[in-house]
Amino acid sequence: MAQKVYLSNYELEDAIKMYFNKLTNLRKEKEMVNTWDANGRVTSEAIYSLMSSPFYNSSAMDGIAVKSSATIGATDRNQIVLEEGKEYIVVDTGDPIPKEFDSVIMIEDLIRVDDNKVKIYKSAVPWQHIRALGEDIVENQLIIPSNHKIRPVDLGAMIAGGVNKVEVYKRPRVGIIPTGTEIVEPGTELKVGDIIEFNTRTFSAQVENWGGKPNRYNIVDDVYEDIKKSVKTAAEENDVVLINAGSSAGREDYTAKVIEELGEVVLHGVAIKPGKPVILGIVDNKPVIGIPGYPVSAYFIMELIVKKLIESYQGIESKALKEVKATLSRRVMSSLKHLEFVRMKLGYVGNKLIATPLTRGAGATMSLVRADGILEIPQSSEGIEAGEEIKVKLLKEEEDIKNTIVCIGSHDPIIDIISDFIHMRNKEYYLSSAHVGSMGGIMALKKEETHIAPIHLLDMESGEYNTSYVKKYLPDKNIYLIKGVKRLQGLIVKKGNPLNIKGFKDIADGNKKFVNRQRGSGTRLLLDYNLKKLGINPNEILGYEREEFTHLSVAAAVAAGDVDCGLGVYSAAEMMDLDFIPLCKEEYDVAVPEEYLEMDIIKEFIKVIKSEEFSKELDRLGGYEYSSIGEIVKI
Amino acid sequence: MAQKVYLSNYELEDAIKMYFNKLTNLRKEKEMVNTWDANGRVTSEAIYSLMSSPFYNSSAMDGIAVKSSATIGATDRNQIVLEEGKEYIVVDTGDPIPKEFDSVIMIEDLIRVDDNKVKIYKSAVPWQHIRALGEDIVENQLIIPSNHKIRPVDLGAMIAGGVNKVEVYKRPRVGIIPTGTEIVEPGTELKVGDIIEFNTRTFSAQVENWGGKPNRYNIVDDVYEDIKKSVKTAAEENDVVLINAGSSAGREDYTAKVIEELGEVVLHGVAIKPGKPVILGIVDNKPVIGIPGYPVSAYFIMELIVKKLIESYQGIESKALKEVKATLSRRVMSSLKHLEFVRMKLGYVGNKLIATPLTRGAGATMSLVRADGILEIPQSSEGIEAGEEIKVKLLKEEEDIKNTIVCIGSHDPIIDIISDFIHMRNKEYYLSSAHVGSMGGIMALKKEETHIAPIHLLDMESGEYNTSYVKKYLPDKNIYLIKGVKRLQGLIVKKGNPLNIKGFKDIADGNKKFVNRQRGSGTRLLLDYNLKKLGINPNEILGYEREEFTHLSVAAAVAAGDVDCGLGVYSAAEMMDLDFIPLCKEEYDVAVPEEYLEMDIIKEFIKVIKSEEFSKELDRLGGYEYSSIGEIVKI
Known part of the structure; x- marks a missing residue:
């Protein structure tokens, strides 16, 4: 039995600041990509148009291009006849207007005389129905700012402005190493003591959602040298490395020692729950993080620290979750040792938003699946009484919560089935149940x-x-x-x-x-x-x-x-x-x-x-x- | 000069209803994918766990597993000595608890006697610090409902529940055909009259964001037989076909005729602006849509009709954009002929959210880039006066709008640069300018x-x-x-x-x-x-x-x-x-x-x-x- 290792207890904000300050070399690498492949990428510099759009004067309507001076005096009673090729040319929307013409008359306003003659009954104002050169985009205009996540319309505007390549932040490559002798891949024949590896699958999907490129390695047994070798390789091959688990202080928790040997452990232990035993390290100037093994602890470390990191590589400012006021339905106790994150079910009953805490165990994966929001209990608080007003960070759209039947009481398997049927039949409705x-x-x-x-x-x-x-x-x-x-x-x-x-x-x-x-x-x-x-x-x-x-x-x-x-x-x-x-x-x-x-x-x-x-x-x-x-x- | 074709003028809601009713065969196809590849996909059925998690009783702590009965009576004064192998075994978090034990004592609560003996000073309650079989997930439990967009945590929970394959809706394949003799690919040496093709690049990115698989074809000239052949092929190779442009009624607008010949034009023309000349057709039981050529018209048809279609293939209910109240800063006129969509700039000045209309031209790509929201003017309205309260649908987060400097006045190129600098230095701040x-x-x-x-x-x-x-x-x-x-x-x-x-x-x-x-x-x-x-x-x-x-x-x-x-x-x-x-x-x-x-x-x-x-x-x-x-x- 190993001695208990005492972890540090930095406050989350301090820990993040300390760690990010150490990561001064966190390089936001840039790359040029084709504009049409840049959807969702983040600009690393302001984008200026390289040409005007339209780049010539063009017709805004189907009709004829004319000299406005030749149309002066046309009225219902004094219709003027114009001849094709001489006094007008036929233009469709988008067609260029030759220099000798300065106005367009819509097809609706023409009276046909014969194949190459029309009559008009009102004069044409100069520049009417003409899309002037640069009307949409002017050459050298700033079209897309820097640090902007490119949307489909942005991509269109850039191509219209002649910008076919665009400089964006590189998506960081994130090496993810599952460790543990008891850990097995899903699909393996199971025996008592095995634990199915699913944490790193969740990490990979999270990293992808945040714009990073996940790079998952095979499971490494709890053998010190194997873990060391694997971390070393991953640090060479990636921009960020995540190791799961081995971040606490049990018999076979080698992660901290490995990081220490290969580089530096900046800190081990943050005053949050779940998530306390995280290891924030640096190897080869790259962030290497030991993520706790319990799925809920892992989730919070990913959301609170790793997300910020992945996004900062891409010039994205992490958005805080939207916060709403709610009434706490059941007392929640907490310790003074840490900032605690409690998963909550939410529902509007009458005019009140009612928040009910879910199971708090760090192994309760389903509490993450079922959570509508997160309650943060500050380190200074010993808990919150039932009936108190609290603030909850939303994991779900407020609109969806408003369309949710709150169902609290006895459990029967049919409740889950009713819930499924309601949403299946009517996609904006939900049923949320608590089994008490x-x-x-x-x-x-x-x-x-x-x-x-x-x-x-x-x-x-x-x-x-x-x-x-x-x-x-x-x-x-x-x-x-x-x-x-x-x-x-x-x-x-x-x-x-x-x-x-x-x-x-x-x-x-x-x-x-x-x-x-x-x-x-x-x-x-x-x-x-x-x-x-x-x-x-x-x-x-x-x-x-x-x-x-x-x-x-x-x-x-x-x-x-x-x-x-x-x-x-x-x-x-x-x-x-x-x-x-x-x-x-x-x-x-x-x-x-x-x-x-x-x-x-x-x-x-x-x-x-x-x-x-x-x-x-x-x-x-x-x-x-x-x-x-x-x-x-x-x- | 062709005769003007008169388009129909269905109201948007009616047009969508009529079209979707005709698309009865719109098949939501399903496929099995590996659970770890299912991030962002939508479940087509409820997912039940195939095994419990944990699937055996396991230790929730690092410590020793004991028989609780053997610990009764232990106090500070009456410490009980336990022997390894006989009265306890050492367990780490997650280790299985053998049948003969029913409780775990944490390492912190042990006093070491020698290598295989410990003393305890309080008795162990049965089942303490044990994660019971099924504590997180019970076999056959409904873990993820149907029609649910799979998040990283869902994916983890499914793997934990032994679900390694999951049935999801197929992503629809969307064929996108750019047409037009005047249309050229970006990068082409340009001559007057050329139009750079960017609409279908925007469409591709939009389709991708909505979960579809874009499949862009090469540009097809305005040659009737060529367009027909291309639409026929695309209808064979895809679930949905988009044709751009040729949807209005000019000299070379063949789209409607082609769809009519290959299948059916359900309707041609909807009472909206921009976007009116859309063609909603069906070929081989598949939706084939003629999208107008003007970028802003195209955008609205994509957002209002195509998005709904792509999402419905995947069992997703389109979410309405969030609506906020604002004060209109300038009069906006509209015609009684259509529902009009006006792009708006938004800014909080004092306590009021001020909405200012942007350029309304259908060719104004930049108005889409710059828009913070959309004002809908109903068909029954001739316009809205300055100072009136309006509702605006948000294209941007409300929080970002609150952090935006509103800058209205004279234009100088430095304003765009200041705007870029502000956001670059402080990623939550924006400057939004109107040039009046x-x-x-x-x-x-x-x-x-x-x-x-x-x-x-x-x-x-x-x-x-x-x-x-x-x-x-x-x-x-x-x-x-x-x-x-x-x-x-x-x-x-x-x-x-x-x-x-x-x-x-x-x-x-x-x-x-x-x-x-x-x-x-x-x-x-x-x-x-x-x-x-x-x-x-x-x-x-x-x-x-x-x-x-x-x-x-x-x-x-x-x-x-x-x-x-x-x-x-x-x-x-x-x-x-x-x-x-x-x-x-x-x-x-x-x-x-x-x-x-x-x-x-x-x-x-x-x-x-x-x-x-x-x-x-x-x-x-x-x-x-x-x-x-x-x-x-x-x-």
Whole structure:
């Protein structure tokens, strides 16, 4: 076991300043490219036209070119006849105007006499309908400024101005080295302990989006000399090198040592979370960065530091993300040790933008996929209370967030499918869900933080679902239930049910490993209700304390052989190819306040669940009854 | 001369609906690509994970894996010794946790005893510091919805979920045919009548930005059979065909006829300006579109119709441009015949967003380059008055517009250079200028539509520049002059001065062709002042009525041999390699209201003009004196 290496704790801004100051030799290289190949590139100097456009006087209309002096006095009553070749020539739009003519008469204003004669009935003003030389672009005019990202129209204007080659910043070549003995390429036959390499694939796509040229190397094992050789080569072959991972301080984290030996570690450790153990180094005058291995940490280092670097090679000023004000729905704690970045779900409920924190683990790739925005908690803050106004940096268009149904409550696999169907049918609509259990959904409705709440809450006395809970917890609100599905709940067990589990009694015999759902979830209530009825003490159940947040996670734990059983819905067992012991049918409905029922997005939600395609999908999943789906019941 | 063909006049929305309805066979083709190559592509189906991530329980920390039951009772006073191999194994972050262990203790919480023994001083909670199987992604979970544009993080999550191939919409192949006998490739030796082909280069870049694959063909002459053959081939080889130009109704406009013969013209002519003469056709069930030849018309057809088409192949819903409210600075007239799109310059002056229309000609490529936004004037409107509130669709980030110095007034080539310097030195700052002459600048200050106004106004009585005009026209405002340059004004004549022009008298002899500047420009005032002094009647000057808006346009007209002389600044003559007869020195200063002097962007303006680099640039241009540049004088 190696000694713990203590990392430095520079503030992000200071770290970036210190590092970029050291990179004085960061050369913005330039290159000449054909103007027609320059779309999206950044000009390294101002572009002046080399010729005028048009470069001769030309007709702006289809018609005839005339001497204006020869047309003076023409009126309706005193029409003047002009002869082709002598007093006029025919011109189409764009045709040059010979020196002897100074005006154009449109075809619409001509009366044909014969093949080479026309009559006109009003005089022509000098220079009418003529595009004068240089009307669009004048030779030597500054047409495109320096440090400008070339758009299609810019490219057109440059060619029009005779500029066929343009000097732009070179796209930096970015070497990306995945390291780690446990790391394997996707598609490899997997064994326990393997980790699929995907970070550097994400890096490559990011680098590409920022205008760099990604250059990914093969995976290097955790062998000091191999890593050193690979970094040395990459520093020779690229403008920037990224090494992933080995940036923290575990047994086999060689990155810092390698950079130190080949060049200089400018700093190791920045006071941000996730992303702390980054290594900012220099080898051969080129930036070499050790990116942390956890995907979320890696993401923030890429976005906060590497992006700036890649863009600065190209003369681009990184744009800050747009910031909006929002109300925090749940308390977020943070430490005084670092600036923390929290991924947030966002949704407009009523007039308020509600921000809900997502899972904060550095390994939670899906939290990045699902995030609508980022909350920054300053180093000086210990956290933010629920209900406080916060600023959130947007990862998504505000317009899209406005068109999003916020759905907080119990989880069922069909919620993801409804979300997909809504966006597929109506591309500007989205559904964003948070899985906090049925009671969590009721509380979100109470605090006006969600449009809808999927719930399945069994009234232990009446045996009825949902209604009594809404009445009890939301007495002041006009709530409706959009009827959902009746779904089978039961025990999810291994294929073939090798332990012959038949019901709740069997799981409390001290021999079966169980996995539970979180407190406040309807499924947990169902378990507790049944245990109580049967007089079983939860302590008798091995694994009662291990909580998962979705049916699928429960099924996954069983599928992996990690536990013997868990309580969940049929569809989850089916998706994982497991056996299922049905125990009861429950009503999974969607609670919605009256005022949201008329919203277009909620109407679309109802349309989707009533649709034939969705019924087919429910049949495919199995375990659902949907005879009254989409019906609206006032409570 | 062909008969005028009458085009149809469908409203844009109707035309698009009619055309897209006809394109029922518009197939969204799909293809499988490697997930790591799918950045920016659009999913054609929802993506479900094929495996869990992590797919085994793994350590979330560097430390040791233990049985939690073996740690119960450990305290500071009752430290428990554990033995490696028996009671623990060493684990790094990501290492698998063997079945016999259920908890991880961090390295920080261990006291080393010897090489294979540690002491602990608190008990380990079951499942602490363990990343459970499926913690991030559960097998069969919906990870990415359909119709989703894949981002780098999505790509990472898919690979983590075992998805190595992903089904996406095919990028449509777009055949682009430039036509026209007068059209030549850039780089060709030019003769009068030639038009450099740049439209289809712009189209290619646009198509690429929208996700399509551009496939540009060689230029086809205006020969009916050649165009027909080319369109036929392109329809076979591509998903969409664009033909440029030949979409209007002039002598050689064959596009409509060709499409009609090969397939169907759905409609010819839409009630928009620019862009009216578009042809929407279908050949072999594929969209074939005749794009108008004028670059601005072409731009709008591309943005309004072709973009929608290219995106719909890929399942992308076109996003509307963001709209903001602004105040119109100048009256804009429009006809009842069409929906009109006017390119606008935008700037925040005080608290108001001021929108100023740019040149409206369909050939004005530079108006597209310079536009910050688009004003749409509905078909039902005859125009909008100055001062009215309008809605403008943004082509630029609002933030960039806020960081823009608005500069309205007299033109000098140095304004373009200052603009370039400001952005180069400070990448978030911009300068946006409109050339309306000195008096136009004074009026813009009066109406509070500009931050600064460059002026050079000679007081005919005192012989002083600028001050008296500011006092007279802006009596209620606290205006300062930022001193600019003294510049040489004189007659710009052909190289070698073949007509031996020496002064104003020579240009009024009836033999010299002159080109004038627009009314309200300081240069025009200077001319009129001198003519009056000399007793010359403007009517005696050939070309007095032809007005240009900038010094460079005047010089360009002389350079082209189009006129013999014009009045302008030395630098313009120098840039065009022309001769110059100096007549007087004038003071070109910048008027600015007191309240803007403290703005960061105005401070930067002053810094730039006082900088050494800028002085060097003035020396290079020649004809400028700048001893007091950047001094601030209260009026």
